[in-house]
Amino acid sequence: MDSHTLVLFGATGDLAKRKIYPALFNLFIDRKLALPLSVIGLGRREWSDETFKKNVEQSLREFSRRAPQDEEALQAFLEAFRYCTLDIGKKEDYQKLLKLIEHREGELGLEPNRLFYLSVGPEYFETIAAQIQDNGLGSDEGWKRLVIEKPFGHDLKSARVLNEKLSVAFAESEIFRIDHYLGKPVVQKLEALHQANPEIKALWSNRKVANVQITASETVGVEERAGYYDHVGAVRDMFQNHMLQLLMMVAIHLPDKVSADEVNEVHLHKKRVMKSLEPLHKHSAAAGIIRGQYKEGSVQGKPVAGYTSEPGITPESMNDTFIAARLQINDSDWEGVPFYIRTGKRMMDKSTRIVVEFKEEAAQLAATAEKSKAPNLLVLEMSPGEGITLQFKGPTFEPAGEFSPIQVELPEGRGDGREAYENLIHDALQGDPTFFAHWDEVELSWEWVQPILDAYEENMVPLQLYAAGSCGPAESDALLAKDGFHWWFDDSAKQESTTLKEKTLV
Ligand SMILES: NC(=O)C1=CN([C@@H]2O[C@H](COP(=O)(O)OP(=O)(O)OC[C@H]3O[C@@H](n4cnc5c(N)ncnc54)[C@H](OP(=O)(O)O)[C@@H]3O)[C@@H](O)[C@H]2O)C=CC1
Numbered sequence: 001m002d003s004h005t006l007v008l009f010g011a012t013g014d015l016a017k018r019k020i021y022p023a024l025f026n027l028f029i030d031r032k033l034a035l036p037l038s039v040i041g042l043g044r045r046e047w048s049d050e051t052f053k054k055n056v057e058q059s060l061r062e063f064s065r066r067a068p069q070d071e072e073a074l075q076a077f078l079e080a081f082r083y084c085t086l087d088i089g090k091k092e093d094y095q096k097l098l099k100l101i102e103h104r105e106g107e108l109g110l111e112p113n114r115l116f117y118l119s120v121g122p123e124y125f126e127t128i129a130a131q132i133q134d135n136g137l138g139s140d141e142g143w144k145r146l147v148i149e150k151p152f153g154h155d156l157k158s159a160r161v162l163n164e165k166l167s168v169a170f171a172e173s174e175i176f177r178i179d180h181y182l183g184k185p186v187v188q189k190l191e192a193l194h195q196a197n198p199e200i201k202a203l204w205s206n207r208k209v210a211n212v213q214i215t216a217s218e219t220v221g222v223e224e225r226a227g228y229y230d231h232v233g234a235v236r237d238m239f240q241n242h243m244l245q246l247l248m249m250v251a252i253h254l255p256d257k258v259s260a261d262e263v264n265e266v267h268l269h270k271k272r273v274m275k276s277l278e279p280l281h282k283h284s285a286a287a288g289i290i291r292g293q294y295k296e297g298s299v300q301g302k303p304v305a306g307y308t309s310e311p312g313i314t315p316e317s318m319n320d321t322f323i324a325a326r327l328q329i330n331d332s333d334w335e336g337v338p339f340y341i342r343t344g345k346r347m348m349d350k351s352t353r354i355v356v357e358f359k360e361e362a363a364q365l366a367a368t369a370e371k372s373k374a375p376n377l378l379v380l381e382m383s384p385g386e387g388i389t390l391q392f393k394g395p396t397f398e399p400a401g402e403f404s405p406i407q408v409e410l411p412e413g414r415g416d417g418r419e420a421y422e423n424l425i426h427d428a429l430q431g432d433p434t435f436f437a438h439w440d441e442v443e444l445s446w447e448w449v450q451p452i453l454d455a456y457e458e459n460m461v462p463l464q465l466y467a468a469g470s471c472g473p474a475e476s477d478a479l480l481a482k483d484g485f486h487w488w489f490d491d492s493a494k495q496e497s498t499t500l501k502e503k504t505l506v
């Protein structure tokens with residue numbers, strides 16, 4: 001990794017505290033960062049370097065998966081941090097910043113490689129990018145990169161405008177759009193899963209797969225984010241970005257070996273998936289989209305308020321807190337295989353997973369499957385635990401001749417404890433864009449989602465209320481039932497899976 005300076009806009013904010021500092025610390029402890037390390041934090045607050053360092057230390061104590069125990073390592077880490085008060089709109093503050101960057105580069109003997117991480121609201125992206133350019137913060141002698149957080153636009157039009165503006169100052173290859181779902185270890189291991197198991201790779205198409213289910217359910221409600229969430233809803237907050245990225249990752253047929261030079265191929269394949277998605281039309285959106293909002297209920301035994309009674313939400317709000325969709329990829333690999341996606345707040349449990357359900361014919365490996373109703377499944381579990389599990393039929397001893405489902409955990413699924421932000425920050429510092437959202441994917445995602453936004457706007461998709469603590473509206477179950485399927489691991493299926501666990505082999 002080249003030596004560099006990490007310039008963090010929004011260094012006093014929530015994301016920096018909860019995710020960025022802990023991730024940097026873990027990378028530092030794991031010796032994954034170039035040394036000497038230089039981090040310059042920015043915010044309007046009049047903090048001294050010492051106050052900044054104290055805040056970073058506090059964030060590690062509160063949020064790091066590895067509390068800092070080695071005092072020497074902690075001090076070495078904190079020594080890298082400097083703070084600079086900066087108002088995003090003030091040109092003179094960027095000049096002051098440039099001086100500090102150059103001073104630290106000279107002091108530490110760093111190359112003029114600069115990574116600008118924008119952990120601030122999206123309304124500032126354009127101004128910061130322009131100021132970086134106008135004030136010469138990128139050096140001709142080194143590389144410059146821009147890391148930005150979601151949301152990337154509010155709809156197709158605003159996303160395009162934003163991208164055009166950013167493109168004036170940064171080339172696409174210099175922009176790293178974070179989608180933290182792409183940093184999740186299980187998503188990053190999909191390639192390894194296919195490489196290590198050619199049998200699984202061979203199953204990965206409409207010849208063997210019956211359907212694919214992608215779920216991200218949360219138990220939390222709108223929390224303290226009413227102002228943001230009531231304008232975006234589940235469709236913009238989760239579906240347009242995280243859920244469609246998961247769809248792309250699971251549906252692509254990765255090249256046999258992905259090296260750093262071939263990352264463009266990953267993006268190319270993802271783009272192909274998006275281009276092959278059967279387009280939606282706002283008039284027919286209701287046929288394949290379920291729009292939901294939670295009402296009062298009980299989540300894990302605790303009574304909770306309905307969405308429209310949450311602080312900061314208007315009682316008439318029609319905002320969506322749940323979305324389920326049926327998607328179809330029209331290419332030779334996936335023609336005829338429905339992809340179901342759902343995500344929602346205040347649901348029964350916190351669970352992020354992809355379930356690949358195989359066709360019964362493919363499941364006939366054990367021949368007489370008649371006596372078992374459970375099809376073969378591949379489960380990619382991202383939350384609360386991590387793991388990749390294959391569930392298939394195995395013979396029972398008693399009564400002999402029958403088959404019951406057993407589960408095998410695949411070694412590729414075991415986590416190394418690294419969190420999404422560690423993976424992503426490391427990749428951005430290395431200049432590896434594989435697990436970042438390319439503009440083409442973002443644009444195609446917005447294009448696909450735009451008719452849903454239009455249909456919601458005109459109230460053409462009915463808003464279904466669901467009880468907090470449930471698995472979402474009944475209509476979401478009906479979406480699968482029409483095709484003869486059901487969501488795996490809900491309600492009764494969940495109990496079934498508990499019984500299955502008792503039979504786990506590994
Ligand atoms: N928090 C989270 O879990 C997640 C956040 N994000 C995204 O990350 C970004 C940051 O979010 P979050 O940390 O929660 O936001 P916060 O509101 O907690 O922090 C905002 C930061 O921006 C700085 N800031 C605001 N206005 C200015 C200005 N005019 N000049 C200089 N600095 C300014 C603030 O510094 P100061 O107050 O000192 O001026 C503060 O450090 C957003 O885009 C958000 O959507 C994405 C995923 C999750």
Ligand SMILES: O=C1O[C@H](COP(=O)(O)O)[C@@H](O)[C@H](O)[C@H]1O
Pocket residue numbers: 216218237238352383
């Ligand atoms: O980006 C977001 O993601 C979180 C869920 O992330 P996870 O890693 O815990 O699954 C979600 O709560 C939030 O609303 C959304 O903005």
